[in-house]
Amino acid sequence: MDDTAYPQALLDRFIAITGPAHALTSQSDIGPYLTEGRGLYHGASPLVLKPGDTEQVSQILKLASETSTPVVPVSGGTGLVGGQVPRDGGRDIVLSLERMNRIREVDAVANVIVADGGCILADIQKAAEDHDRLFPLSLGSEGSCRIGGNLSTNAGGTAVLAYGNVRQLCLGLEVVLPTGEIWNGLRRLKKDNSGYDLRDLFIGSEGTLGIITGAVLKMLPRPLGHEVAFAGLSSPADALKLFQLAANLCGGALTGFELMPRLGVEFTTRHISGVRDPLQDPHPWYALIDISTSDSAQTAETMMQAVLEAGYEAGLVGDAVIAASVSQQQAIWHMRESMSDAQKPEGGSIKHDVSVPVSRVPQFMAQADAAVMAAVPGARICAFGHLGDGNIHYNISQPVGADKAQFIGRWREINAIVHAIVRASGGSISAEHGVGQLKRDELIGIRPAIETELMNRIKRAFDPAGILNPGKVIAPR
Ligand SMILES: Cc1cc2nc3c(=O)[nH]c(=O)nc-3n(C[C@H](O)[C@H](O)[C@H](O)COP(=O)(O)OP(=O)(O)OC[C@H]3O[C@@H](n4cnc5c(N)ncnc54)[C@H](O)[C@@H]3O)c2cc1C
Numbered sequence: 001m002d003d004t005a006y007p008q009a010l011l012d013r014f015i016a017i018t019g020p021a022h023a024l025t026s027q028s029d030i031g032p033y034l035t036e037g038r039g040l041y042h043g044a045s046p047l048v049l050k051p052g053d054t055e056q057v058s059q060i061l062k063l064a065s066e067t068s069t070p071v072v073p074v075s076g077g078t079g080l081v082g083g084q085v086p087r088d089g090g091r092d093i094v095l096s097l098e099r100m101n102r103i104r105e106v107d108a109v110a111n112v113i114v115a116d117g118g119c120i121l122a123d124i125q126k127a128a129e130d131h132d133r134l135f136p137l138s139l140g141s142e143g144s145c146r147i148g149g150n151l152s153t154n155a156g157g158t159a160v161l162a163y164g165n166v167r168q169l170c171l172g173l174e175v176v177l178p179t180g181e182i183w184n185g186l187r188r189l190k191k192d193n194s195g196y197d198l199r200d201l202f203i204g205s206e207g208t209l210g211i212i213t214g215a216v217l218k219m220l221p222r223p224l225g226h227e228v229a230f231a232g233l234s235s236p237a238d239a240l241k242l243f244q245l246a247a248n249l250c251g252g253a254l255t256g257f258e259l260m261p262r263l264g265v266e267f268t269t270r271h272i273s274g275v276r277d278p279l280q281d282p283h284p285w286y287a288l289i290d291i292s293t294s295d296s297a298q299t300a301e302t303m304m305q306a307v308l309e310a311g312y313e314a315g316l317v318g319d320a321v322i323a324a325s326v327s328q329q330q331a332i333w334h335m336r337e338s339m340s341d342a343q344k345p346e347g348g349s350i351k352h353d354v355s356v357p358v359s360r361v362p363q364f365m366a367q368a369d370a371a372v373m374a375a376v377p378g379a380r381i382c383a384f385g386h387l388g389d390g391n392i393h394y395n396i397s398q399p400v401g402a403d404k405a406q407f408i409g410r411w412r413e414i415n416a417i418v419h420a421i422v423r424a425s426g427g428s429i430s431a432e433h434g435v436g437q438l439k440r441d442e443l444i445g446i447r448p449a450i451e452t453e454l455m456n457r458i459k460r461a462f463d464p465a466g467i468l469n470p471g472k473v474i475a476p477r
Contacts, residue, residue, distance in 0.1 A: 005090050010067060011047055014093065017059045022099065024048035033074060033094045036085050038351075041437060043086035045072075048094040054174060054182060054213040060095060061211065062180025065465045071095050071178075072469050073207040075118060075149030078141040080353070081436025083206045083472045084149070092470075097148050100213060103127045111219045112171060112188050117148030117212040124217065133219035136163040140337035148212040154204035156432035158333070161388040162255040162292065163220070165432070167203045174214030175202050178463035186216050201458070206434050207469040209462040223292035225300025228329040229308060231320035232283025236362040236387075238316045239287050243358070243387055245314065246289055246307045253303060256290030257388035258336050259361075264382045267342035267397075268335045275335045275342075278321045278328075287387070288336050339384050343397050346380070348404040350414045352394040356427035361390055364425045371417050372396055376410070391431040394418055415442070435473045444475065 015023040024030050025047060035042045051057045064071045070092045074084040086092035097118030104114040108131045115124055121142040128135035139145060139157040149155075151173070155166050163169065172187035175198075185199055202210050233239050236259060243257045262284050268275045279286075289307060293299040304322055311317035323329040343349040356364045365383055372379050378399030385393040396414060398407035419429045423446065430439050444452060455474050459466075470476040 006046060006069070010069070013063060014047060014049060014060060014069075017056050017063070018049050018051050022050040022052065024050075030094070033077070033096065034086060036080070036082060037078065038080065041082035041085040043088055043092065044090035045086040045092050045094050046090055048096055050096045050099045052099050054100075054176060057095065057100075057176045057211055057213055058180045058182050060180075061176055061178055061468070064093070064467045065179050068465055068467060069093055070467050070470050073097065073148070073152070073211045075146035075152070076120070076141065076144045077149075078145045079149060079153060079436060080351075080433045081430075081438040083153070083434060083436030083469065085437070087471050095211065097146060097211075097213070101146070104214065106131050106219075107188075108133065108219075110188055113217045113219060114186060115147055115215055115217060117146070117151075117174075117214055119147045121145050121147060121150060128219045129222070131219070132222055134222045135169070135217060135219055137166050137169055140340075147215055147217070151203050151212050151215060152205060152207050153434040154432075156386070156389065156391065158258070158290070158337075158386070159255050160386060160391075160432075161257060162252055167200065169218050170199065170203060170215055171218060172216035173199050173202055173212055175210035175212055177210045178465065178468040182213075183210070186214055188216050204434070206436060206473050208459060208473050209468070211468070221294055223294055223300075225291070225293035225295070225297040226329070227291045227300040227304040228323045228332050229289045229304055229320055230278045230323075230332050231287045231289065231308065231311060232279050232281070232318040233285040233287055233316060234283070234318065235285060236365050239285055239387055240358070240362055241314065242287055242289075242307075242311050242316045245310050245316075247388070249306050249310065250291055250303050253291050253293045253300070254289075254388070255292045256288065256386070258288040258290075258385065259387040259392070260286040260288065260336060260339065260384045261382060262286075263380055263397075264339045264342070264384050265335065267346060267382065268338050271342045271345045272335070272338040275331070275338060278332060279319050281319065283318050288332055290333075336384070339382065340393065340395065343382055343395060347398040347402070348407040349382075349398070350396045350408065350411050352415065352418050352422075352429070353391070353431050353433040354394055354418070354422045354427055354429055355389065355391040355431035356422060356425040358388070358390040360425045360427075361387060361392065364421060364427065365392065365394075367421045367425075368394060368418050371421060372414065375414065375417055376407075378402070389431075390427070437472060440471075440473060440475065
């Protein structure tokens with residue numbers, strides 16, 4: 001990186017806003033902000049700023065707009081599409097929300113939490129729990145991702161089936177615009193048809209339209225009953241039938257329905273400490289079924305038994321176990337959430353975060369499997385995910401003994417094969433992780449031209465100087 005890209009005097013003006021104690025200037029300190037978990041992106045930056053409040057964020061963006069200095073917002077840094085990573089060239093300044101981590105208010109009457117944009121998701125869940133409420137957004141990264149990042153990526157997670165994406169859990173936002181202006185939209189209204197929905201525009205915009213510094217979030221009653229089961233199945237088609245059965249029997253109480261392949265269970269039991277297969281014999285596929293009920297614990301228990309009995313009777317379930325304790329429930333979820341990490345020791349892994357209409361999941365998987373195996377004989381397909389949402393993390397581990405770099409070098413080629421089948425199935429190539437850098441150019445060829453044009457016009461209206469997270473989601477001017 002050329003760290004002389006900016007005159008020191010300009011960097012000093014930025015540093016003066018947060019104070020030197022909250023500005024990182026040495027490359028060894030900045031290093032962790034320049035990459036992401038998968039190691040796909042590695043950027044460069046001369047400066048990381050850690051503002052302490054909304055006013056400081058505003059001053060930074062005002063100065064950035066005046067001086068045409070690109071700024072990349074980062075919250076927990078767990079994003080999977082390179083959105084939070086500065087670009088090459090060393091001109092992007094990183095703005096980290098990590099110090100803005102306060103719960104501002106919990107209102108148990110209105111059932112809302114008001115939190116800083118840098119609040120860690122697990123802390124928000126805990127604050128709700130302390131008031132005997134539930135904040136249902138739950139992700140494998142919840143111990144480190146922050147609500148501003150969740151909102152900016154419209155995160156999904158494990159309970160979308162019952163509660164929706166984070167968009168459905170947010171009532172209002174406070175946002176600093178690229179110009180430095182502050183929009184206080186911290187409303188607590190369920191009904192508000194007073195014009196364009198700016199909140200919805202910022203949610204999912206991946207830090208390209210504004211920096212989320214605060215949010216009003218919905219809390220829900222804490223379920224009284226919670227059951228988790230793990231069922232061995234023969235195929236994704238049977239999993240879909242079991243899902244329909246469970247949805248009919250449980251309605252809104254069905255909180256999660258996750259699909260896992262045998263290979264994923266083998267990877268997790270092999271590589272993730274403490275994970276064991278809950279069933280005695282192996283099965284080609286597995287479903288994790290999660291039921292939460294608000295009236296009583298007994299209702300959840302009865303429902304889960306009814307689902308499994310119906311599954312056995314229909315010949316869908318080979319074997320199943322219902323978790324007997326909270327720790328067993330957590331262990332089953334831990335297996336599911338470790339599935340991606342467990343692929344790492346198996347070598348290179350090419351990932352897809354796709355969704356198709358739920359009814360087409362088995363057909364999509366059969367077609368994608370055939371096409372991938374034809375392109376990469378010996379590939380080890382480890383496709384798992386939120387079957388109930390039609391969202392599959394279609395991951396492919398390299399053939400045993402293959403050259404890792406050579407395999408990863410085929411990322412775009414394999415993406416093109418899988419994504420063509422997704423599109424033919426009426427699906428999306430970015431279900432929950434967003435666009436970032438990873439899918440920006442691919443989407444240009446897929447989205448209707450008018451959609452891209454409208455997005456460009458919105459970007460120009462919010463960010464006339466083009467300084468906020470340029471090069472992410474849409475191509476820079
Ligand atoms: C183990 C693991 C499991 C995951 N599971 C799921 C899952 O189940 N479902 C799912 O949807 N995602 C999942 N993810 C990816 C997901 O996007 C993130 O974990 C999370 O939502 C991102 O939050 P973050 O704070 O880490 O954001 P970051 O990575 O810091 O940023 C993500 C994007 O938002 C922008 N941004 C960050 N903060 C702000 C802000 N305050 N204002 C404006 N823009 C901002 C960044 O510039 C970037 O473009 C997972 C990731 C990991 C590592």
